[in-house]
Amino acid sequence: MWPEPEYTDVTDLRGPLIVVRGVSGVGWDEYARVRLDSGEERGGLVLEVDRDLAVVQVFEGTDAMTRRSVRVAFTGSPLKIPVGDGWLGRVCDGRGRPRDGGPPVLGAADAPVGGAPLNPTRRSPPAEPVLTGISAIDALTTLVRGQKIAIFSAPGLPHLELAAQIGAQAGAGGEPFCVVFAAMGLTHADAATVRDTLEERSAAGELTLLLNLAGDPVIERVLTPRLALTIAENLAFTGGRHVLVVLADMTSYCEALREVSVARGEIPARRAYPGYLYSDLASLYERCGRIRDRAGSITVLPVLTMPAGDMTHPVPDLTGYITEGQIVLAPDVDVRPPIDVLASLSRLMRAAVTPAHMDLAAQILAALARARQARELAELIGASALSETDRRFIDFELSFRHRVLAQRPGESRALEETMDRAWQALSTLPRPELTMIDSAELDARLPKEDERGGTR
Amino acid sequence: MGVLTRVDGPLVEVCGLPEAGMFTLVGLGTAGIPGEVVAIRGDSATVQAYEYTGGLAPGDPAEAYGEPLSAPLGPHLLGGVFDGLLRPLTDAGTWLTAVRSAPRPKEWRFTPAVPQGHELGAGEPVGTVEGAGAVPYAVLTPVPGRVTAIRPPGRCAPDVPVASVGDRDITLCRRRPVRSPAPYRERLEELVPLVTGQRVVDLLLPVPRGGAAAVPGGFGTGKTVLLQQIAKWCDADVVVYVGCGERGNEMADVVAELAELTDPRTGGRLADRTVVIANTSNMPMMAREACVHTAMTVAEHFRDMGCDVVVIADSTSRWAEARREFASRHGELPAEEGYPADLASALAAFYERAGRVTTLGGRIGSVTVIGAVSPPGGDMTEPVTTLTQRFVRCLWSLDRDLAYSRHYPAVSWASSFARDADTLAGWYARHGIPGWGERRRRVASILAEADRLGLLAELVGAESLPAHERVALLAGRMLREGVLRQSALSAVDAFSAPERTAALTDGILAAIAECEAMAARGVPAEEIEGRDFSRLLRAKEQRAGPGAAGPG
């Protein structure tokens, strides 16, 4: 192969961008290799070509570059990575380079990291669960194979622990399953927790971990989720596995995107985020799915911290507009995991669980909503003024928090156990209040009336 | 041949194509990626590309196709799924690429309607096609003139002339520019209601055939579910469903459902009266800009055959964002929130294509537009939401609190409007349904009163209100639960026919009147509130006529 011509006429360096003059035949979205005098090589992407000028975004940033010390070569194709089973069991950096002391990952084929849009007529609607072993999720906001559902959290809450626990425990009812975990902008301590929690999964050859840490190049974060999804597409649709892709923390990803956008002088939309943030996030999240007549699936779980807990902030807001539901963590929930189940919703859940399960979930949510109302009322007019029924609802909420919601970090519960616990919680309510569940089911699941008198 | 000079995502600049006019098509690069000229400055034309432009480089060739952005219209549309440029997706591969192979042409059975020598006016049929979906498919002549040749009955390919009118050849499939509205004879003044099967709409916030309605709501408030319900059950002849920058799974779901569901009006599949245009959020952005125009063009095509067509666009905000994105790359000065200054006129032009008309051929047809709006942060003061409100006659505003309390459809009766409601009441009265206007008035006033008292009760506690006010609160709750709430997932209640909506409402209104009478007689509020209304409130879940139910 001919060596690619190298260009040395760099006219501008600005934020993560360099502008190269005198190029010819360079296409948009091409991958570029940027070599420094020191011998260091960095990677870049062509953001714009205007006659003989190319604007290149450098993933590792422009630190230490001068106009004279840089040589840029264009590869003639978009960025591709090798794909295949070789990624399983590996820990790499945000660009896919080994971080575990192993050799570079090789694969039978290369795939462009941008992916191609999946023809919507080839999709098959998600219909089976991914069980996580976490009661609040499996009972009330079931993850569905091939969907995307986000974890919304606030700084200081254990969303990473929860995401890692899901990654460690999730499964697809015995069918081949694996996890691709992409970490963007995580601290060392957080990354260590994630690694520890996922240790077994990694040892079993069911995990790819891509780590871009807080101290790693910021712009590299734009790449990390794309790598993860490209690896996942191959593991799922060529390898026939059900793949769970965890993307954490998407807020850091969006900030990196904003940095590039500001450097380019683009007209900003809300909070200085670029106007294309929705489309950019969609180009990631929409890579979830199932394909008709093919084994495997991709379930995407983006994790994000809402700045100041504000759900109308562009990152959670636009994510919510794309994902098929959300699991919300809230500081005022006093057990772990602190899931605010009333604010959480899995939109595709109905397709993946039994009608009886759906009724049970609806009943629990309605009862929790009623309990919340009663609590608010009690705050206004005093607990003594509550009716007997209202007090039973508040009792139910407590029981729910402790029997169903609260769960230890390493604890994985089978669906039956989760259901038993949910029924135990419900049995604290007077039977006539359970209007959303049919009576045969109530007869089968609740203790006999005479055994219930007064107990709780 | 021109050459590319600049590529910045979907924005491409081309030099040396003096023949490429504004809003005409250009093929970019050796692959001929389609794009449309949107600005010309000196020797340079700015093109918005409808596919991924990766690899396109300055110096690559460009070719002017000489026609405006057009869509192929023909008997293949009903039952099909297409992308934003109306290329069939069912024929495309699993992963979409910039270059598509041409779809396999299918043959259709044509039956002439007129003999040779016949004089035809523009918009009149030369013949019909069988098996082209749920409506009788008419092949219309776009020009007036004498039929100089006509094909005998039989099968023919879509691009073979079936007739000649004057010197114009008529084929089953023809291309039409998507950005200019199809001509018609005149707009009709009379308003006729469109029945959607959604009680809150048909009872309180009706939309006329040929009207325009917008559905603003934050994420998860139920826009898509409401729109899909209407797509499935409204009494239109043809539905054009556009997924504009939304989810792939939703498209898969709607396509699968339409294929399975039976159209209660024809007994065929619902899919056979539907054209689905799927431009999901991961498909090229600028095709999102085109797809709403494409949808309108398809709708007008069937309108001209005398059909009542409903266009459902989810979500118009994504379309507006695609325009913003391009304007920004193009360096246009932004107006509000980065949107280009022509956002208002573009929205107006889009909604203006709705209407009920006498077609050129003398038939009556309509295009109703229902568009979702996705305001960032649920902020109803953002530009797309506020501008859209000016151009629609009907607003179904979705409320986050209602959605959170799982009151679906979460249409807020307080912040929505239906400007044609009074006129439609007149239509109902003239068509033997005199009670409609009065029922609506009564429901609206009970809901408004209950809302007012609800605020008061929050402050002072419901217990401290007098009995008739407590009954008014109860009345509001009964209407909300027994009438307005309607689960899209219910096998019985997902669709509510007008008679059923009327009967359910009257049942509740009668119970309310009874409660009011009791309060007037001095019955204590607790006793009235303590009555068991569950049978009445669940009447909507019963298959049998709801008239039988009453307070137990």
Ligand SMILES: Nc1ncnc2c1ncn2[C@@H]1O[C@H](COP(=O)(O)OP(=O)(O)OP(=O)(O)O)[C@@H](O)[C@H]1O
């Ligand atoms: N009429 C309804 N009946 C039952 N459930 C509903 C109804 N409307 C909405 N829902 C529930 O609300 C969820 C979200 O609704 P939907 O997908 O229509 O929201 P949306 O407004 O389109 O959100 P987005 O802007 O994110 O696309 C649904 O998955 C469903 O669970």
Ligand SMILES: [Mg+2]
């Ligand atoms: Mg939607």
